[in-house]
Amino acid sequence: MRIAVFVKYVPDAAGDRSFTDDNTVDRSVDGLLSELDEYAVEEALSIADDADDAEVIAVTVGPDDAVDAVRKALQMGADSGVHVVDDSLAASDALGTSKVLAATVRKIEEEEGPVDLVVTGMASTDGSMSVVPVQVAELLGRPAATFASEVSVDGQTVKIRRDGDTASQHIEVTLPALVSVTDQINEPRYPSFKGIMAAKKKPLEEYELADLGLSADVAGTAGATTEVLEVTARPPRSAGEIITDDGDGGTKLVEFLAGQKLV
Amino acid sequence: MSEVLVYADHANGKVAKSTFELLTLARRIGTPVAVVLNAGDSASQVAAALAEYGAETVLTADDSVYSDYLVAPAAELLASLVDSRSPAAVLLSSSFEGKEIAGRLSVKTDSGVITDAVDIDSDLVATQSVFAGGYTVRGKVTQGTPILTVKPNSVAPEASAAAGAVEAVSAEISDAAKTAKVVSTEDKPQTGRPNLTEAAIVVSGGRGTGGDFGPVETLADSLGAAVGASRAAVDAGWYPHANQVGQTGKTVSPQLYVAAGISGAIQHRAGMQTSKTIVAINKDDEAPIFELVDFGVVGDLFQVLPQATEAINSHK
Ligand SMILES: Cc1cc2nc3c(=O)[nH]c(=O)nc-3n(C[C@H](O)[C@H](O)[C@H](O)COP(=O)(O)OP(=O)(O)OC[C@H]3O[C@@H](n4cnc5c(N)ncnc54)[C@H](O)[C@@H]3O)c2cc1C
Numbered sequence: 001m002r003i004a005v006f007v008k009y010v011p012d013a014a015g016d017r018s019f020t021d022d023n024t025v026d027r028s029v030d031g032l033l034s035e036l037d038e039y040a041v042e043e044a045l046s047i048a049d050d051a052d053d054a055e056v057i058a059v060t061v062g063p064d065d066a067v068d069a070v071r072k073a074l075q076m077g078a079d080s081g082v083h084v085v086d087d088s089l090a091a092s093d094a095l096g097t098s099k100v101l102a103a104t105v106r107k108i109e110e111e112e113g114p115v116d117l118v119v120t121g122m123a124s125t126d127g128s129m130s131v132v133p134v135q136v137a138e139l140l141g142r143p144a145a146t147f148a149s150e151v152s153v154d155g156q157t158v159k160i161r162r163d164g165d166t167a168s169q170h171i172e173v174t175l176p177a178l179v180s181v182t183d184q185i186n187e188p189r190y191p192s193f194k195g196i197m198a199a200k201k202k203p204l205e206e207y208e209l210a211d212l213g214l215s216a217d218v219a220g221t222a223g224a225t226t227e228v229l230e231v232t233a234r235p236p237r238s239a240g241e242i243i244t245d246d247g248d249g250g251t252k253l254v255e256f257l258a259g260q261k262l263v
Numbered sequence: 264m265s266e267v268l269v270y271a272d273h274a275n276g277k278v279a280k281s282t283f284e285l286l287t288l289a290r291r292i293g294t295p296v297a298v299v300l301n302a303g304d305s306a307s308q309v310a311a312a313l314a315e316y317g318a319e320t321v322l323t324a325d326d327s328v329y330s331d332y333l334v335a336p337a338a339e340l341l342a343s344l345v346d347s348r349s350p351a352a353v354l355l356s357s358s359f360e361g362k363e364i365a366g367r368l369s370v371k372t373d374s375g376v377i378t379d380a381v382d383i384d385s386d387l388v389a390t391q392s393v394f395a396g397g398y399t400v401r402g403k404v405t406q407g408t409p410i411l412t413v414k415p416n417s418v419a420p421e422a423s424a425a426a427g428a429v430e431a432v433s434a435e436i437s438d439a440a441k442t443a444k445v446v447s448t449e450d451k452p453q454t455g456r457p458n459l460t461e462a463a464i465v466v467s468g469g470r471g472t473g474g475d476f477g478p479v480e481t482l483a484d485s486l487g488a489a490v491g492a493s494r495a496a497v498d499a500g501w502y503p504h505a506n507q508v509g510q511t512g513k514t515v516s517p518q519l520y521v522a523a524g525i526s527g528a529i530q531h532r533a534g535m536q537t538s539k540t541i542v543a544i545n546k547d548d549e550a551p552i553f554e555l556v557d558f559g560v561v562g563d564l565f566q567v568l569p570q571a572t573e574a575i576n577s578h579k
Contacts (some may be wrong), residue, residue, distance in 0.1 A: 169445050170445070170447045171446065234396060234398060237556075249560040253571045254574035
């Protein structure tokens with residue numbers, strides 16, 4: 001079984017995330033593998049562990065630094081990596097990125113053989129759109145079982161549990177398929193020292209758009225289907241009143257609420 | 264005026280408040296046309312509610328295929344409606360389902376998609392709140408039919424009566440769209456409290472509750488509020504994931520948000536930062552949540568919450 005897992009390199013949420021002058025996300029700051037993709041890597045690895053003969057390929061689309069996302073996946077245990085990097089990819093939107101990812105899956109199939117399962121996170125931690133998984137599935141014409149809090153693979157059948165607000169659904173798809181997973185699904189492993197050392201020797205393929213048979217305007221600024229007009233930093237909330245409870249904190253709280261006409 | 268397709272969420276004959284919000288936004292752009300799947304016997308009731316909020320036309324499609332398979336059939340129906348009616352835009356709610364229909368529709372129609380809008384102008388410029396509420400981004404779709412998903416509770420729904428003429432539609436659903444089969448559905452127990460994303464007041468508890476959500480729930484009930492939880496509380500198994508507020512839970516934007524025993528991590532803020540009034544109770548005067556609050560109490564939630572509940576009950 002061949003599993004491709006998508007990994008995105010994102011600005012660190014704990015750092016200062018901002019925008020550049022051309023209204024795109026500032027990617028010069030410290031970045032890392034999107035934490036929500038760690039769940040995808042973990043799930044891909046544990047599915048591979050349970051399968052007889054399986055390999056996990058970590059795929060990223062992004063600038064030079066984005067290779068760090070693939071490296072982290074390799075350190076966690078993925079077998080090989082693919083990094084799609086091309087100057088014309090800068091400022092790609094979701095649809096452009098999905099077209100590139102779908103073409104990358106096809107390229108892997110050409111080079112290595114069929115990709116049975118694509119695993120992704122539920123959203124990126126920067127864009128938070130949650131549309132890339134279904135867009136890729138739609139482009140590849142394969143079933144998508146998404147927002148999984150539980151996945152099991154049995155032969156050619158993949159079963160997932162999808163938790164909604166008022167109900168949980170059990171979904172079944174047949175391979176080849178795509179699965180996206182939530183942060184409820186597992187505890188991602190930390191790379192071990194051995195894993196970190198081993199990752200250095202693992203194969204890492206680099207592709208440009210032309211290698212995937214794509215023209216420069218499939219994504220990036222030239223292929224953009226959306227445009228950002230304006231970005232403004234939200235004014236910090238004005239400092240509120242903070243009191244220390246001296247036995248009447250609850251009463252004071254309600255006095256505040258009453259003053260705001262909230263009770 | 265051109266049409267704006269609004270994908271309606273409904274259950275048991277009741278239309279979701281978020282759909283009324285979409286209709287309110289759609290009226291700014293053009294003529295709202297609601298799309299309703301599998302309303303069955305309650306179609307007229309649903310259509311009447313949609314008409315009250317401005318749906319000029321209500322397109323109904325009844326076919327078990329829409330509930331037997333995940334999102335793909337609904338996306339095919341919408342694609343066929345985009346094709347036949349050439350709407351100015353398609354609006355959906357920012358739920359799992361809404362976002363996924365939007366994603367598939369964008370591929371089918373080669374159109375741009377913007378998710379999680381908190382506002383939309385008459386010229387289809389969408390406002391988003393990004394990076395845990397740290398930035399406001401205004402943008403628009405420049406290719407194809409704009410597809411926009413809107414966060415619930417972002418705008419106040421305004422009634423405005425319209426015809427609500429019901430028209431049955433159907434689409435030939437391809438085999439490719441019938442591949443993610445819903446084999447079973449388990450309903451979750453309902454609490455009787457307001458829906459988290461729709462509630463005017465939310466009271467949330469975190470790790471500081473130590474697993475005892477009693478004081479959080481009783482305060483919530485005295486305020487008629489929904490109950491939320493931090494991921495730490497959810498991960499510990501103290502409260503259901505459906506109640507999680509934050510990046511990987513719900514985004515709430517109530518009139519009042521009360522955080523009890525929650526430190527205020529960036530991922531939690533992402534889900535509550537745009538609340539009108541924020542109140543926190545925390546033992547640690549350096550907890551980051553205090554940077555956000557309009558009113559904060561440094562203290563033990565097990566003292567402060569019951570006292571507040573009592574004061575509210577006697578205030579009534
Ligand atoms: C990818 C990712 C996604 C995430 N998504 C979410 C999300 O959606 N939602 C979310 O909430 N978190 C999310 N998190 C987790 C987040 O980073 C924090 O770990 C989490 O919010 C902490 O929850 P907490 O504030 O309840 O716990 P803590 O940070 O442990 O804070 C507990 C607080 O309770 C206070 N306290 C203790 N006892 C009392 C008492 N008796 N009275 C009053 N105060 C007391 C303490 O002073 C402390 O400030 C995510 C993390 C990642 C990596």
